[in-house]
Amino acid sequence: MVKLGQPGGDAPTAPKEDAAFGAFAALERERTFASANDPIRSVLQHSKSHPRMLESNATSHVWPLGALAELLDNAQDQECGATEVHVDVVNVAPGVPAITVQDDGVGMARANLHCMLSFGFSSKEHVVGNVGRFGIGFKSGSMRLANDALILTRREGQASVALLSTTFLNAIDADDILIPMFTWKVDESGGSGRRSYIADEPSNTTEWEENMAVIEEYTFLKSEAAVLEELDKIDTKTGTRIVLFNLKQPSEFDFEHDQSDIRMRGIEDDVETARMSSRRPVYQQHRPGQQMTLDVPEDYSLRAYIEVLYLRPTVTFTLRGEKIVPRSAIERLAVEYYQFDAYTPKGVPEERASPIIVHCGYAEVKSKHCGFHIYNKNRLIRMYQRYGSQLQANAMMKDMLGVVEADCLEPTHNKQAFNTTDIAYTKCQRHIEQCMNDYYFGVQKIRLAGLGSGNKRRHPAKQKAAKNNAKKKSASKKERSQRATSFGSDDDTDEEPWEENDDPKGGLNAKRNTTARAKARVDPFPRLLRKLMRNKNSWAFNEPVDAEYWGVPDYYERISTPMDFGTIATQLDNGDYRTEGSAHGPLKFVTDVRQVFYNAWTYNQPGHQVYGFAQDLARIFETDLAKIVGENDEWGLLVGNTMSMAGPAPEPERRKSAPDGGGGGGGGG
Known part of the structure; x- marks a missing residue:
């Protein structure tokens, strides 16, 4: 038998009456580890491990x-x-x-x-x-x-x-x-x-x-x-x-739920009659910014976890007789994938000095998962780690995914986190947040932030290509205008946005021909939606209401048509509000935005913080919509406006007192 805490040496002589020692007389074997020389070892005490x-x-x-x-x-x-x-x-x-x-x-x-x-x-x-x-x-x-x-x-x-x-x-x-x-x-x-x-x-x-x-x-x-x-x-x-x-x-x-997997047991309520949310996942690790109802299979399924455990696996894993097919975290970023240049932080010890590589993109299937998988020496350390805007109460970057190869960071000994006091981690975090902003406001073009941003907000790597495309569009502008009457042509993707006339009574640009004006132009809507989502009071409406997190379990029983700005932004990205030659798309957009406000007013009482936020945003929306449409409201977008519910704008205050803290439990959109 081998004693773990003591590397060799002669076993001490025990009293004969110690029967336990007699049963385990051979506790120490030959020395197998490098240690101090014999003269020193003979006079020093060994440390034992209990x-x-x-x-x-x-x-x-x-x-x-x-x-x-x-x-x-x-x-x-x-x-x-x-x-x-x-x-x-x-x-x-x-x-x-x-x-x-x-x-x-x-x-x-x-x-x-x-x-x-x-x-x-x-x-x-x-x-x-x-x-x-x-x-x-x-x-x-x-x-x-x-x-x-x-x-x-x-x-x-x-x-x-x-x-x-x-x-x-x-x-x-x-x-x-x-x-x-x-x-x-x-x-x-x-x-x-x-x-x-x-x-x-x-x-x-x-x-x-x-x-x-x-x-x-x-x-x-x-x-x-x-x-x-x-x-x-x-x-x-x-x-x-x-x-x-x-x-x-x-x-x-x-071990019984899935014979090809090892899963964590679900959380059972202490009270048998307690009402459990059907949206609650089997098991979920806590992550800052993550909804409590978000289902993350990697948290409770060993098979799902091993699939992403190694960025580039060198062995084949089999779980309960069935082969595990690795899911490359980088290949998952199939939409708008972009790899940033390697960055090596300064001040890192030489033995850990290695570049940080950041990959960004979106998954092909829309989901609420977001954040970065951070790998150290091919091993997954942090999963769905959120940074920057992903931690804030808005819809920005909420479906952005990323992979970080960071061999220069120092993992904790359980390999589930990093030493956050290390200067390398601080610099890595700043670099990731900078890459997120460069990607969201410059590289990617399919999310709301990329619409109408112009070349000034584009990533430097994309500016040159954008300028060349602008020249080509300018050269063929005359040709495109001649084909403007062909609604089904391929040139629909190059349509110029709605423009506002300098004359407030003119509404839409009066210089546009009748056919172009007859199209369902929705280009002002991204700008208007962006304004709403960036408002300081929009945090309650930028994503679906997490009823369990906010403590409003009856929300989806009382609200039959839930809606939020994040969902509207997704539908806007998908072109759901663009219909050619009809008012259906614009009307649907306006109706969905107003639905967000009506839901807040239905669930919350007047005087509640969320109720007031909805009034503030409704005033902004209806005012800006009236400016966009003008007096020629041919599609009836101004019919049914919410100004009567929003009420007059409050008197401006020089200095606001601190809120009394009661607004956390209300339901948003």
Whole structure:
């Protein structure tokens, strides 16, 4: 048996009356780690590691799937040499599940296995491409999920088995971490094709039997033959198999819902009769700016999480017998994809100096997911991390996605966050926010912010192309005007926006011909909607009401037609308000905007903060709409205006008193 906290040396002589010591007389084996020379070691005391260290170290993992990922990282590392990793659920006894992780790597020698089970011994820090560096990942991850972990490994000519068990340590009231460990020589020269195992270490028969007695009592393997049978489940010549058994209770995993997945259990209410929101996800990690009702499968599904865990996976993962198909976080940015130039922050230690690469884009399928996946040395550290406007109460950048390759940042030891006090992280955050602004207001052209912004707001990389396009349009302007009567022509995409006449009574530009004016021009609407969304009082209306977050569970029962500015912006982007030769599109736009105000007035009482915000925005909308339409309201856009509900504008105040804090619970659009 090996003592974890003490690297070798002669075992102290114990009193003969100490029966416990007699049972575990061979606690210390030969020295396997580099340490101080013998004269110094002979006069200094060794530091011991109490078994409670395993439990306290495991608390660094709040999220169980993050703890399980620690076991996958070892197989992903290049020195493992693995090409396949299999994660499975097996029953070690009837109705008693265990989690197994098995790879086909090169395996570990006895000394390497000892290092793996010791604290702080890591050879990964200076290996290119490995994110691990603290030497505690396996211990913290395995002990977060289970009370016991059995490690079986086979390499060329040698096989070893070790047990890391808090059940055993607590049972003997140990004050140091003791590891039962065996090593066999492997002979594969037999004619039957079966390999044979020859006992190697411990070489002393008594020590071997003492170690085996621990395995037989505290594991599901009741003999040496059963141990070797479990070892032979490594069906490749070399590899490693980890079995996590005696899983933590109450169980955090659901193994039955999906037989091809391992999922987190849903949150159950303490009161059986309590009304639960049907929009609540199975499980959700807290992220600043994220709605409580947003469903993020990567938070509760191991399969979904592994699909994005590595930016460029080097091994093939299989979960419960079914292959996992990786989802490239970069390939997901299929719409308006753009990669920014590499940026290397100054002041970073030389060993971590590497460029930061930012990728931005939109997903093909519209969703409420937004933010950045941040990878460090190919490993996902932060998921859907929001920055800048994504944290504010507006609809800007709310569907923008991104990927950041940031090898210069320093992850925390649980690999779920970064050291935010590091200067490199501060500079990286500023760079990401700058890239977001450059992308949203310059590079991309399909969202509301890109309409009517002009070349001044374009990203420098796009300005030259934009100028060339402007010249081409100018050269063919006369030709396009001659084809203006052809509503279905390809030139519809080059239509110039509505212009306002200098004469306020003229309404729309009187110089436009009758045919062009007859078209359903909606170009002023993006500008008007943008003005509403940027107003300081629009935060309650810029996205759908999160009834659970705001504490208004009956909102969608009382409001039959929910609407918000963010939804209108999306429909505007999709061209839903553009109809040729009819008033349907403009009327639909005006109706939807007014619906936002009516919903706020219906759900909230006069005097409520949200009720007043709706009045303020309604006055702005109706006033600007009247200026755009003028006196020639041929489509009836001004009919049914909300000025009567909005009321007169309040008297301007020199200094406003602080709000009394009551506005948080109202429903917006």
